[in-house]
Amino acid sequence: MPRIAEVRVTPILISDPPLLNVQGVHQPYTPRTIVEVVTENGAMGLGETYGDLDYLKLAQEFAPSLAGAELTVNHLGAGLLETVRRVDVERIDNRVQAEGLRGARTLGKIAASVRSAFEVAIYDALGHELGVPVHALLGGKVRDAVEFSGYLFYRWAEHPGPDEPKDDWGAALDPEGVVAQAKRMAADYGFDSFKLKGGVFEPAQEIAAIRALAEAFPGHPLRLDPNGAWTVPTSLEVAAQLEDVLEYLEDPTTGTRNMAEVARKTSLPLATNMCVTAFDDIPEAFACDAVQVVLSDHHYWGGLRATQDLAAVCGVYGVGVSMHSNTHLGISLAAMTQIAATIPDLRYACDTHRPWQTEDVITEPHTFTDGRIRVTDAPGLGVELDRDSLAKLHERWVDSDVRRRDDLAAMRRVNPQWTVPTW
Numbered sequence: 321m322p323r324i325a326e327v328r329v330t331p332i333l334i335s336d337p338p339l340l341n342v343q344g345v346h347q348p349y350t351p352r353t354i355v356e357v358v359t360e361n362g363a364m365g366l367g368e369t370y371g372d373l374d375y376l377k378l379a380q381e382f383a384p385s386l387a388g389a390e391l392t393v394n395h396l397g398a399g400l401l402e403t404v405r406r407v408d409v410e411r412i413d414n415r416v417q418a419e420g421l422r423g424a425r426t427l428g429k430i431a432a433s434v435r436s437a438f439e440v441a442i443y444d445a446l447g448h449e450l451g452v453p454v455h456a457l458l459g460g461k462v463r464d465a466v467e468f469s470g471y472l473f474y475r476w477a478e479h480p481g482p483d484e485p486k487d488d489w490g491a492a493l494d495p496e497g498v499v500a501q502a503k504r505m506a507a508d509y510g511f512d513s514f515k516l517k518g519g520v521f522e523p524a525q526e527i528a529a530i531r532a533l534a535e536a537f538p539g540h541p542l543r544l545d546p547n548g549a550w551t552v553p554t555s556l557e558v559a560a561q562l563e564d565v566l567e568y569l570e571d572p573t574t575g576t577r578n579m580a581e582v583a584r585k586t587s588l589p590l591a592t593n594m595c596v597t598a599f600d601d602i603p604e605a606f607a608c609d610a611v612q613v614v615l616s617d618h619h620y621w622g623g624l625r626a627t628q629d630l631a632a633v634c635g636v637y638g639v640g641v642s643m644h645s646n647t648h649l650g651i652s653l654a655a656m657t658q659i660a661a662t663i664p665d666l667r668y669a670c671d672t673h674r675p676w677q678t679e680d681v682i683t684e685p686h687t688f689t690d691g692r693i694r695v696t697d698a699p700g701l702g703v704e705l706d707r708d709s710l711a712k713l714h715e716r717w718v719d720s721d722v723r724r725r726d727d728l729a730a731m732r733r734v735n736p737q738w739t740v741p742t743w
């Protein structure tokens with residue numbers, strides 16, 4: 321087996337538009353961590369994960385231990401566990417508000433997210449060593465293209481501060497704005513299905529937005545995701561009103577018990593990237609049929625093989641599997657596409673934030689045809705690092721004091737009284 325010669329971990333800050341969710345609003349810049357694994361033969365592999373300070377610290381502490389190791393992935397778990405024990409957990413910052421959008425915040429999930437960046441980078445490097453795509457290393461693709469869904473957000477036209485990044489999407493704060501956004505996504509990317517990020521306005525307003533989408537796109541699969549903003553009665557009320565047009569309802573409420581109660585009383589499937597977010601969550605949630613679709617995030621599920629394991633477990637229980645997304649760049653999108661290509665029973669189009677990103681660290685950001693990304697057979701992930709861009713985005717990180725994503729703090733810049741709402 322070739323050995324790893326060098327590992328580099330680079331924190332960056334990327335521009336992010338003012339997208340609204342139940343926590344608040346995306347900050348102008350959000351952190352990501354980029355991992356490079358270089359083999360003794362000069363092959364290189366890339367990985368990407370969350371960039372909040374605790375993830376970064378763990379990645380930085382773990383990286384040196386890989387120098388000289390074999391280019392394989394099975395030793396990653398044990399090595400990382402050792403690092404987790406060594407890192408002073410007290411120093412790990414515990415106030416990351418964005419975590420509320422992806423379920424419980426646990427050290428296990430943080431470690432899994434860090435592991436995933438190294439796992440992906442090792443598979444990428446191995447693919448380059450062997451001249452085969454990552455999907456071949458994972459058993460082979462079962463489809464030539466992966467379908468994605470248009471991820472719609474209520475949003476402001478601009479961030480509130482001067483000299484903050486801008487884009488040309490404009491505001492979307494009512495049903496008309498949401499439909500206009502969906503039309504542009506359909507025209508530019510060919511998406512067939514749409515997910516609206518809810519939990520922003522009163523449920524009645526979000527029901528009206530979904531109704532407007534159903535009218536503009538008759539028969540197209542629609543989803544609504546308020547990130548657990550609703551009580552059980554509100555969830556049931558919304559479900560009753562949208563039963564005829566939603567493909568699934570995503571995390572209407574929080575907690576296994578509440579989700580199970582909603583699931584028992586609606587015919588709509590419930591999807592989640594908040595209720596079942598780790599293997600430990602599965603026994604209880606599946607036993608009470610709390611969720612019908614698990615939306616994986618290969619970062620916090622622990623990597624590409626873990627995502628395949630998740631799909632296998634879901635298959636046994638008749639639970640659907642698909643993918644949620646979080647502000648990501650092209651390395652993670654390449655990884656998502658490669659892993660999605662290997663999962664036989666992928667019944668739903670995956671989420672992606674790609675249309676919202678104006679920057680990337682790969683030389684050729686992905687394009688969509690008919691809402692799909694072609695599964696490349698090029699070696700590794702099939703993407704190339706844009707060194708200039710990485711350096712520029714790292715410099716931004718060095719010059720800034722933003723060290724975590726914090727949608728609540730970003731909203732409080734505009735509304736100091738802001739608290740996370742529940743309906």
Ligand SMILES: O=C([O-])C(=O)C[C@H](O)[C@@H](O)C(=O)[O-]
Nearest residue numbers: 341421547593644645646647
């Ligand atoms: O499906 C989800 O809940 C997400 O994609 C989580 C994200 O963080 C989303 O809420 C966002 O970008 O605001």
Ligand SMILES: [Mg+2]
Nearest residue numbers: 545570593644
């Ligand atoms: Mg979600």
